[in-house]
Amino acid sequence: xAEILELDAEVLGAYLSELTTWLGELSDREPVRIVxxxxxxxxxxxALARRFPGAEVSAVDVSPQMLHRLSxxxxxxxxxxxxxxxxxxxxxxxxxxxxxDLVWAAAALHHLGDPDRVLSHVFDALRPGGLLAITEMDFFxxxxxxxxxxxxxxxxxxxHDALKGAPDAGWTDHLVRAGxxxxxxxxxxxxLPAPLPDATARYAQACLRKLRSHLDGQLPAEDxxxxxxxxxxxxxxxxxxxxxxTVRTTRTTWVGRRP
Numbered sequence: 001x002a003e004i005l006e007l008d009a010e011v012l013g014a015y016l017s018e019l020t021t022w023l024g025e026l027s028d029r030e031p032v033r034i035v036x037x038x039x040x041x042x043x044x045x046x047a048l049a050r051r052f053p054g055a056e057v058s059a060v061d062v063s064p065q066m067l068h069r070l071s072x073x074x075x076x077x078x079x080x081x082x083x084x085x086x087x088x089x090x091x092x093x094x095x096x097x098x099x100x101d102l103v104w105a106a107a108a109l110h111h112l113g114d115p116d117r118v119l120s121h122v123f124d125a126l127r128p129g130g131l132l133a134i135t136e137m138d139f140f141x142x143x144x145x146x147x148x149x150x151x152x153x154x155x156x157x158x159x160h161d162a163l164k165g166a167p168d169a170g171w172t173d174h175l176v177r178a179g180x181x182x183x184x185x186x187x188x189x190x191x192l193p194a195p196l197p198d199a200t201a202r203y204a205q206a207c208l209r210k211l212r213s214h215l216d217g218q219l220p221a222e223d224x225x226x227x228x229x230x231x232x233x234x235x236x237x238x239x240x241x242x243x244x245x246t247v248r249t250t251r252t253t254w255v256g257r258r259p
Contacts, residue, residue: 002041002069004210007203009043011247015190016043019135019253020051023102026183026255028129031055031101035125037090037118038108042070042083048104049079056082058098062089090118097125106135109171119178126258132180134171138187138250140211143204144230145244150237151226159211159227162218171254180256192247200247204239205231 009016024030031052036045039059049057061067067085074083088095091113097103103122109115122132139160147153172182192200208231216224232238239245 001210002066004203004206005040005043006069007199007206009041009046010199011192011197011203012190013197015188015251016047017051019188020047022186022253023104023131023133023255024051027102027131029101033098033100033102034058035060035097035100035103035122037095037103037105037122038111039070039085040066042066042073042085044104044106045070045083046073046077046079048102049074049083052102055101056084058084058086058100060086060088060090060095060097062087094121097121099127100125101127101130103130103132104135105133107137109134109174110136116174116177119174119180123178123180123258128258130258131183132175132256132258133253134175134255135251135253136168136171138168138252141190141204141207141247141249143200143208143239143245143247145246148226148230148237150229151222155223155226155230158219158223159215162215163211170252175254175256178256179258181259183255183257185252185254187250187252190247190249190251196245196247200245201240201242203247204245208239 032055034048034055034057036059039045039061042059045057045059059070064087067087070085074080086096112118142156144156148155175182212227229235229237230239
């Protein structure tokens, strides 16, 4: 998972820049204290520290391994004095949140057993006028053409169909229940043009391997064999050797303001 998070930041850097710039436009003043909830390896924390050079960022995550990678990354970028890791389980007790101007939660809240409880703590931690930004992935990234040269055409569409669950109702109602005033909801459509970032093939391979681990036993053997072929390091159909990859996905951000 750490590899995917870091490759995601490398491949989708332009999207992160667009998102953090938009949050700066919504803020009533330049943030000086920011919290990244469920920070993982620090994709959001680093992007926020770069966008707001006067801010200190607290990156909260349950995993010491993720926070170690975050610390090493921040040090390498000269941000160690402004980005610090905080180990905490958001599902256990009250998270240690400082008084903040901006709280960021990207692909994190849907993992929680009781997100409304955590949002109430976030509300308490934000200063009046402060913002909470919740971002979730609408669908897993797509990379492959319709015909990949092995198996039946349409493999990636069948993978995504197998992943589909109940439609996501979004986060506006959660924001209102916690006391926030909904400020904005914005989808970010990502469809990267050529030339793609250098890390795209490795990102595609890591994402498709993650799909493979989720879908084992849910797809016919022919599709699983085709998926193995496109994620193979050396095979002729593997994504590391292809020149026809794309990156397509959509992520939505909901922003609430503490009155």
